[in-house]
Amino acid sequence: MLRTREQVRVLGPGDRDRFIALAEQDPVVNVFADYRARLTNLDERWLGGQVWGRFEGDELVAGCHLGANLVPVQCTPDDVGAFADVALRRRSTVGTIVGPSDVVASLWDTISPRWSRPREHRPDQPHLQTSRLSAVPPARDVRVTTPSDLEALYPACVAMYTEEVGVSPESDAGGGDLYRARVQQLIGRGWSLASFDDRGVVFKAEVACATPFAAQVQGVWVRPDRRGEGLATSGMAAVVARVLGSGMAPVVSLYVNEWNTAARAAYARVGFEQTATFATLMF
Numbered sequence: 001m002l003r004t005r006e007q008v009r010v011l012g013p014g015d016r017d018r019f020i021a022l023a024e025q026d027p028v029v030n031v032f033a034d035y036r037a038r039l040t041n042l043d044e045r046w047l048g049g050q051v052w053g054r055f056e057g058d059e060l061v062a063g064c065h066l067g068a069n070l071v072p073v074q075c076t077p078d079d080v081g082a083f084a085d086v087a088l089r090r091r092s093t094v095g096t097i098v099g100p101s102d103v104v105a106s107l108w109d110t111i112s113p114r115w116s117r118p119r120e121h122r123p124d125q126p127h128l129q130t131s132r133l134s135a136v137p138p139a140r141d142v143r144v145t146t147p148s149d150l151e152a153l154y155p156a157c158v159a160m161y162t163e164e165v166g167v168s169p170e171s172d173a174g175g176g177d178l179y180r181a182r183v184q185q186l187i188g189r190g191w192s193l194a195s196f197d198d199r200g201v202v203f204k205a206e207v208a209c210a211t212p213f214a215a216q217v218q219g220v221w222v223r224p225d226r227r228g229e230g231l232a233t234s235g236m237a238a239v240v241a242r243v244l245g246s247g248m249a250p251v252v253s254l255y256v257n258e259w260n261t262a263a264r265a266a267y268a269r270v271g272f273e274q275t276a277t278f279a280t281l282m283f
Helices: 012-021 031-040 080-087 101-114 148-167 175-188 229-243 261-270
Strands: 005-008 052-056 059-064 069-073 096-100 121-129 192-197 201-210 215-222 252-255 273-282
Touching: 005 080, 012 031, 012 052, 012 059, 012 069, 031 052, 031 059, 031 069, 052 080, 059 080, 069 080, 069 101, 080 101, 096 101, 096 192, 101 121, 101 273, 121 201, 121 261, 148 175, 148 192, 148 201, 148 215, 175 192, 192 229, 201 229, 215 229, 229 252, 229 261
Parallel strands: 069 096, 215 252
Antiparallel strands: 005 052, 052 059, 059 069, 096 273, 121 252, 121 273, 192 201, 201 215
16 A cells, blocks of 8 residues: 555656656666666657655655566565556566565566466576676687677577576467567667587577676677586686776676576676675466
């Protein structure tokens, strides 16, 4: 129940600056929502969803991105009840709930009786970041990809996604076209990095989103026949060097599954340190 002088409503372009200010209270953890606000100006036509805010008087104190991803922004576990009803109204469009683990747990406790069972629940995902070039020499063959790399790169992206998420991005009607367009978009932005040999992609990673404060990396993958050679470590050192050296962002972040000990060890060697714990629910 909302208290006096509280309200929850959809945010629009007129709320852009105050929502970004809210996200910037923890700009690395909130990089996805911050990036989406800057990219779309909170215009629903470009969001493909909505952003909701909770106000105390005139002050925006918590937010929630509701699209294909449900992402709480500066919510405490006590805040999520304010967004439960609007989340339930959009449950047919939400594929993933992701955010700080305590907030996701509280939200799920509230909405789970009226939501479908998740396909997978990952309750403990270390959130890592670094603001320094790695002491590990970066792989010299990792480079920014170009449109001419798409035919070699796309199968590697599908393989990574399927391995990580458990379903192919091409499994839904039209899914392949949408995913291919996403890969092309990242290439066009200069956010896709990879190395190649005569069999195709050896290592790859993408910058998923970036703001003046942080860049979040996703899709880190090494071809199975080349694993165990330290390529994830040198490849990620190259990604960090690219992000920091190009001025894209002053911090590089990512989150990783707790059970993925090989990836966690590689990130630690590069210099990433844990700063938070995320959780993800997939539907």
